Amino acid sequence: MILRSVQCLLLLHEEGAREMSINLRDRRRQQTAKDIQLAALRLSLSLGYPAVTTDSIAVEAGISPRTFFNYYPNKQAAVLGEPPSLDCDCAAWIVTSTAPLRSDLARLLGSMLEQKQLDRQIVRMIEQIWDSAPELMTIFRNSMDNIALAIGRLLEARLGPGRQQEAMLVAELATHALSNAVRAWAADETMRVADIPPLIERQMAEVGRLVI
Amino acid sequence: MILRSVQCLLLLHEEGAREMSINLRDRRRQQTAKDIQLAALRLSLSLGYPAVTTDSIAVEAGISPRTFFNYYPNKQAAVLGEPPSLDCDCAAWIVTSTAPLRSDLARLLGSMLEQKQLDRQIVRMIEQIWDSAPELMTIFRNSMDNIALAIGRLLEARLGPGRQQEAMLVAELATHALSNAVRAWAADETMRVADIPPLIERQMAEVGRLVI
Incomplete structure (x- = not known):
């Protein structure tokens, strides 16, 4: 695991041409995914979420239906956008950290958010659709569960044998x-994305004081 | 709120004939609900959950389809049984408690479990069906969310203004x-239902120590 972390760090800091072209391709892909999401959100807000179809999202985004499915499996996924995910190899430092x-959890979640490139307008649009579409909540939760599970496994390795339950509870609290x-x-509006990790850390400390 | 708590306590301790007949009716209703649930679980385990219908559950339980719908809105609900719920009036003591x-949370959740009358066999049967039926997970979560929300509101009242976030986080941790x-x-098999609240309390204390 330590070897993979080192490889991971090297990969992050590598500045070669190959790495830069991958990054460019990734950024383009992210931008298209975001454009499709914005189209899905605009349509949901104007027509009502149930009336939106994958075909209408493709038209609104100016892409073919086939391209749509290269990015999202269905309209629910398009509305929510690419889910945040945790690269367990790159997150493995949390196993051995003594902070x-x-x-450590606030830092880990903060680095996940950086990759995801949060957009305030998108989050607000999702919140407006949210209540009328319980299926969105289910998908959102599944992605949060996957994150909690990934963090839980890392914390299990950090805490040692026999503490699986607490590891998962801490991971769920963190998400x-x-x-x-x-x-x-x-x-x-006055909060910056950089203010999110310190807020997570304060909230966890406060919960800790309340239940200790 | 304090007046309602007192009324609630009086109601709990009232030993009049009316109260006893209500309890008898409630117990009968609970027993029928449980019989229908067991029928739904047996069928799900033998035929596979997707093949089960409300009609087949009614036949298996020896009731009419109409009676089925007096107890459960659909087969998902029948498989999971009556969801645990929190009577916020009866739980209001937690607002003013200084323990x-x-x-307090372990005691509150313990009293909720007592009303629900947990059945180990039923929980195990649900766990066997669980993975092949993600819709059950959604319904189960919604009932857990409702409990977390009810507890969160009580904790908000206990903690005072400006601490809504921590109140909800603690409520989610508790559920x-x-x-x-x-x-x-x-x-x-060696654990008793009475061992559940102390385990909840230990887990919360442990999480508190980890994140403080």
Whole structure:
């Protein structure tokens, strides 16, 4: 695991031409994914989410239906955008870190958000559609569960044998704190994305004091 | 709120004939609900959950289709049984209690479980069907969310203004700890239902120490 972390760090810091072209391709892909998501959100807000189809999203985004399915499996996924995900290899430093767990978790979630490139307008548009589409909540939760599971496994390795339950509870607490912090950021123009990790850390410390 | 708590306590301790007949009717209703649930679970395990219909559950339980719908809105609900719920009036003591929060939460969730009358066999049967039926997970989560929301509101009242976020995080932590503890109890024949609240309390204290 340590070897893979080192490889991962090397990969992150590599500045070769190959790496840059991959990054460019990734950025283009991210931009198209975001354009399709914005089209899906605009249509949902104007027509009502149930009336939106994958075909109408493709027309609105100016792409072919086939291209749509290269990016998202269905309209729900398009509305929510590419889910945040945790690269467990790159996150493996948390297993051996000796910093306070709440700080490490805030840092880990913060680096995940950086990759995802949060957009306040998109988060607000999703919040407007949210209540009328419970299926979106299910998909959102599944992606949060996957993150919690990935963090839980890393924490299990950090805490050692016999502490699987606490590892998962801490991971679930961390993802709830993340959701809260992102909603707080979406609602408050004066908050920066960089303020999200410290808020997560404060909330976890506060919960810790309350239940200890 | 204090007046309602007192009324609630009086109601709980009232030993009049009316109260006893209501209890008898409630118990009969609970028993029929459980019989229907067992029929739904037996069928799901023998035929596979997707093949089960509300009609086949009614036949298996020896009731009319109409009676089925007096108890459950659909087969998903029948498989999961009546969801646990929190009577916020009867739980209002937690607002003013000065005991440690983790102890109060464990007591509150314990009293909710007592009303629900957990059945180890049923929990195990649900766990066997669970993975092949993601829709069950969604319904189960919605009922857990409702409990978390009810607890969150009570904790908001206890913690005072400006602490809504922490109140909800603690409530979510408590319901995750409840799910964990019930699963641990279902897997371990030597655990009694009475052992669940202390396990919830220990888990919350442990999480507190980890994130403080």
